[in-house]
Amino acid sequence: MSGILSPQKTQTGWVLEIPPEMAAALGLQSGSLAVLYARQGVLETEILPPPSHELTEDFERLYEKYKVTLEELKRVGD
Secondary structure, eight states: OOSOOOOEEOSSSEEEEOOHHHHHHHTOOTTOEEEEEEETTEEEEEEEOOOOHHHHHHHHHHHHHTHHHHHHHHHHTO
């Protein structure tokens, strides 16, 4: 592998991007994500495909539209 994986902590688990070499070995799309969470004493894993181009565009458009509101919510501790 080319580097150290750093999972992103969420409220219920961890999310990390699957390295391209591992995605290829598993037959997954490059940019797929692994979601890890503890459940009944074991570590569960779910694989999510990368977001579509349309979803990425929609997110960026909505983020720009509501950027000021999102920053204010973050400031006051939404």
